[in-house]
Amino acid sequence: MKGKRSMALPYVVWSIAFVVIPLLLVVYFAFTDKNGAFTFDNLSKIVHYLPIFAKSINLALIATIISFLIGYPLAYCIARSRTHVQRNLILLVMLPMWMNFLLRTYGWMTLLENEGIINKLLGMIGLGPFEMINTQGAVVLGMVYNYLPFMVLPLYSILVKIDRSVIEAAQDLGANRFQVLCKVLFPLSMPGIVSGVTMVFVPSVSTFIISRMLGGGGNMLIGDLIETQFLGGSYNPYLGSALSLVLMVVMLLIMTVMNAFDEDDMEGMLV
């Protein structure tokens, strides 16, 4: 047992140096002012930024829901296809992630612009031009596009483990499609849903480059606000840390609620 534990040592060393200590620094900065004295000022200022928090969480939620609605049927289809086909399909889902994140988002800029490719094509058939870039919709699109694979992969890996006979049994007992989905598939795939939702929601809520590139700068999200505190004109790591701390607490709360969905040990039913 002891020997097995020591196998985790490299990661423990790594995480103390690069995760735990930085996190403590964030907490320290959040409660100090420029002279290093203890203060609650940074945290109390955050009330002022409530609408930005609200906007970020709203957009991230919408993006998560859309990713789920697209990702779940896709993951199901992949999980039900033949094994060698599955491998190729998963590869295709992952494929966009081989390219740099910034480059992909930059690509959307040229697609969505007023003089962009989509509007030019629509113009040929006499439609448009539509105002697509620099809107909140474009920000949500960017989030869905970039984080969809994070939704599909955990869903796929849980759906592929669900025995086909469980579904057949449900159908034999007279369940219609909707009932199979709600009473069998959803409960069985809950762990995958929870981790998929987490993996889309968390990066979406804290993103800053997507909102800048696709939102036109006028749709400032919480990530942008934090970035401004460090790299903007008023170098204020104290407020920046306080904002990050609050964001972490918000996410922690949301994750706690999410985990409530996943309370039961349903994995026992998986084959």
Added chain:
Amino acid sequence: MKQRAVCLILCLVVFLTALPMPAAAAEEQVLYVYNWGEYISDGSDGSIDVIAEFEATHPGVRVDYQTYATNEEMYAKIVSGSAEYDVLIPSDYMVGKLIEEDRLAPLNFENIENYRYIDESFRGLEYDPENKYSVPYTWGTVGIIYNKTKVTEPVESWDILWDANYAGQILMFNNPRDAFGIALKNLGYSQNTTDPEQLAEATEVLKEQKWIVQAYVMDEIFPKMTNGEAALAPYYAGDAITMIEDNPDLAFAVPKEGTNRFVDAMVIPKTSKNKELAEEFINFMLNPEIAAANISYIGYSTPMTAARELLDDELKDNPISYPDESILEKCDTFVNLDEETNDYMQNAWIEVLAFGENDVGAIVCLIVETSAIIALAVFLIIKKRKNR
């Protein structure tokens, strides 16, 4: 035992990755230069490679050249002490800030004899009045770049950026200092004002402008304007020349209210371990031939008449690069603002960018969503308990 050894090795690897790379050959001197991106002649398009030229004339010296996108990014890196540089090329107000905070080393002008080429009008500028710490690198003005096919009326005033006829066709700087500078100039105030009332007025004006602004961007102005995505945008004179070359529909105008005349200057931070070599580098950059070659690549204006004389006629007398004295008289060069003004501007800018009419809506929406999710969670838990 074996396991423990593997463990130890892995720990070591983890630590080693965190350590800086060991220095190269011991004899080699390394000069760390930190400059704006795309701001030096690098040998592409048949230009001369200034860095390589310096290394060739100074055997045993290697230049470690790094770039940044904003003054603030450079500042954050200097302040955090995570890197040491020998030469920095920040803008005017940032030079002032670094001087005020005592982060720069006074230059030894005996090592920078080429300083004599710098024009009188670029000596002792507001940000470094005694001229002890900085040597100007380039300068330029901020003006309006516009698309002639979309804007048929003459562009003379900053007012046109508030003209509702161009709603959705205007790009604006995504940087408080520049954005406020434009608003203040349009209101007839100084760009360096510290008067809270004038700043409040500028904030209001910027908020009014928000609904006709297509996007708040910085470098993206370049591709967006050359692609014809927008009609009007403020931008830097030096880049405007390149943009007009790329898209002849574009034109550039310096508004009659005056504008910001920026100067980027070479400085040596106090932490430099190689000050003499850094001064030699500055001296090298002031060599008129090198400066002229550099300027013709980057397109900004030179503070050295001797270098300007060596430029192509097209660039030498270009009114975009070298506007009339009557316009320059009305221009301000940014100085470092006091902390209070700076904070005011930053917060006001966040307000302009982040807040809109639907803020209350967003919060209400969030509350509804949160309660829905919590209700669903509670419902599911209760249902599960019942099933048991």
